[in-house]
Amino acid sequence: xxxxxxxxxxxxxxxxxxxxxxxxxxxxxxxxxxxxxxxxxxxxxxxxxxxxxxxxxxxxxxxxxxxxxxxxxxxxxxxxxxxxxxxxxxxxxxxxxxxxxxxxxxxxxxxxxxxxxxxxxxxxxxxxxxxxxxxxxxxxxxxxxxxxxxxxxxxxxxxxxxxxxxxxxxxxxxxxxxxxxxxxxxxxxxxxxxxxxxxxxxxxxxxxxxxxxxxxxxxxxxxxxxxxxxxxxxxxxxxxxxxxxxxxxxxxxxxxxxxxxxxxxxxxxxxxxxxxxxxxxxxxxxxxxxxxxxxxxxxxxxxxxxxxxxxxxxxxxxxxxxxxxxxxxxxxxxxxxxxxxxxxxxxxxxxxxxxxxxxxxxxxxxxxxxxxxxxxxxxxxxxxxxxxxxxxxxxxxxxxx
Amino acid sequence: xxxxxxxxxxxxxxxxxxxxxxxxxxxxxxxxxxxxxxxxxxxxxxxxxxxxxxxxxxxxxxxxxxxxxxxxxxxxxxxxxxxxxxxxxxxxxxxxxxxxxxxxxxxxxxxxx
Numbered sequence: 001x002x003x004x005x006x007x008x009x010x011x012x013x014x015x016x017x018x019x020x021x022x023x024x025x026x027x028x029x030x031x032x033x034x035x036x037x038x039x040x041x042x043x044x045x046x047x048x049x050x051x052x053x054x055x056x057x058x059x060x061x062x063x064x065x066x067x068x069x070x071x072x073x074x075x076x077x078x079x080x081x082x083x084x085x086x087x088x089x090x091x092x093x094x095x096x097x098x099x100x101x102x103x104x105x106x107x108x109x110x111x112x113x114x115x116x117x118x119x120x121x122x123x124x125x126x127x128x129x130x131x132x133x134x135x136x137x138x139x140x141x142x143x144x145x146x147x148x149x150x151x152x153x154x155x156x157x158x159x160x161x162x163x164x165x166x167x168x169x170x171x172x173x174x175x176x177x178x179x180x181x182x183x184x185x186x187x188x189x190x191x192x193x194x195x196x197x198x199x200x201x202x203x204x205x206x207x208x209x210x211x212x213x214x215x216x217x218x219x220x221x222x223x224x225x226x227x228x229x230x231x232x233x234x235x236x237x238x239x240x241x242x243x244x245x246x247x248x249x250x251x252x253x254x255x256x257x258x259x260x261x262x263x264x265x266x267x268x269x270x271x272x273x274x275x276x277x278x279x280x281x282x283x284x285x286x287x288x289x290x291x292x293x294x295x296x297x298x299x300x301x302x303x304x305x306x307x308x309x310x311x312x313x314x315x316x317x318x319x320x321x322x323x324x325x326x327x328x329x330x331x332x333x334x335x336x337x338x339x340x341x342x343x344x345x346x347x348x349x350x351x352x353x354x355x356x357x358x359x360x361x362x363x364x365x366x367x368x369x370x371x372x373x374x375x376x377x378x379x380x381x382x383x384x385x386x387x388x389x390x391x392x393x394x395x396x397x398x399x400x401x
Numbered sequence: 402x403x404x405x406x407x408x409x410x411x412x413x414x415x416x417x418x419x420x421x422x423x424x425x426x427x428x429x430x431x432x433x434x435x436x437x438x439x440x441x442x443x444x445x446x447x448x449x450x451x452x453x454x455x456x457x458x459x460x461x462x463x464x465x466x467x468x469x470x471x472x473x474x475x476x477x478x479x480x481x482x483x484x485x486x487x488x489x490x491x492x493x494x495x496x497x498x499x500x501x502x503x504x505x506x507x508x509x510x511x512x513x514x
Contacts, residue, residue, distance in 0.1 A: 085512075088484045109489070155509055157484040157485050157509065158484070161486070161487075
């Protein structure tokens with residue numbers, strides 16, 4: 001099979017998966033069957049496109065194949081399937097089936113774990129194996145989680161529908177949190193040999209772009225997309241040629257994706273003009289201050305500390321935000337000030353197993369020349385970190401003392 | 402039409418401690434729920450407190466509810482609705498959703514038809 005065909009199928013997978021599945025689900029009224037038929041349509045593409053060529057509209061081709069397969073299956077299993085509860089597909093006004101699928105997967109009656117797993121599998125089209133690997137679960141466990149969630153959607157009759165305007169705000173917040181969680185899981189893989197899981201980060205950005213395309217007037221969506229774009233623009237510089245972690249002060253800023261930063265900043269500016277900042281807008285603003293700074297030395301720390309103050313308020317004094325703010329205070333006022341700002345957080349139960357707190361303390365202690373204490377703090381961070389790239393970084397810092 | 406039960410859980414001591422005025426507001430909220438739900442309400446009852454319950458397990462008859470918890474079942478509704486969103490919108494009118502000690506569990510009813 002030629003590389004072009006494989007690339008065409010991969011591109012169609014990235015671009016059209018959600019659309020094919022979301023449209024097929026309307027025909028099958030069964031997410032399981034829609035998933036199976038969508039999967040099958042892509043397998044068909046791999047078999048048929050090398051012979052017949054890539055169709056002019058791959059998405060329409062895939063949708064037709066998935067739909068025909070679904071109709072066949074439904075005829076064959078009519079007697080069996082009639083006994084199972086079907087997906088509720090209320091007559092909906094204008095709108096996009098992809099949005100219906102996203103809002104159904106992120107329904108508040110599902111657990112956060114189920115929302116994220118369903119979104120990764122059904123909307124982003126990652127395989128069950130890939131979703132399991134991303135969330136550090138054995139594949140059968142993830143498969144069971146997905147099955148349980150799809151069964152709840154059918155049995156409790158979670159409707160295949162976009163929310164009414166009066167609940168859109170809170171429903172959209174859930175969707176954005178799920179997309180953000182998908183991105184952050186890929187941004188620093190919690191465990192394993194590589195720092196970044198590019199399949200997850202690319203899926204999350206693609207999903208945020210789709211949401212922005214479908215809901216162009218939502219400032220909250222634009223802010224999340226801005227955050228992901230600006231953060232992701234720096235990813236190439238986060239890892240050295242040998243795979244080692246490179247922190248912000250040492251990153252080669254010429255390797256940042258500057259057009260992507262500009263796109264994110266424009267989205268953020270537009271978002272802030274229209275609505276009061278959301279949590280993600282402020283996080284995007286912080287990322288933008290870093291991304292637009294010509295060098296580490298010229299970073300505008302007073303601005304960043306001020307943005308963290310806003311973020312603390314918006315997140316109800318989140319301990320993780322407080323930690324990031326304390327680190328920024330250290331860069332603004334010196335390592336002793338940073339250490340003082342971190343001190344009250346060491347008693348915070350939510351941060352007790354959070355490696356970044358120990359790592360931040362270790363760095364400030366190192367800068368103050370308090371070597372034995374710094375070594376102890378690096379050791380503590382090492383016991384709390386399972387990502388091998390981050391471990392190597394911490395071990396090297398400890399060794400340099 | 403699919404059916405759902407709304408199981409209302411809470412701390413009966415706190416329900417019993419409601420002042421006359423709070424009780425009236427509580428009852429008014431239930432009346433508002435019934436009006437909003439209209440003929441979708443098939444049934445519903447307030448239950449006597451959990452200590453009045455009697456539980457049978459095997460050959461043993463015991464005094465008290467099946468589960469000994471501070472928050473116990475205090476009442477229920479049986480509703481007909483097209484989907485979960487419709488039930489959620491109605492259930493949010495129940496005063497037990499807003500009180501800190503209580504909550505409402507929604508369970509779909511098995512359709513044997």
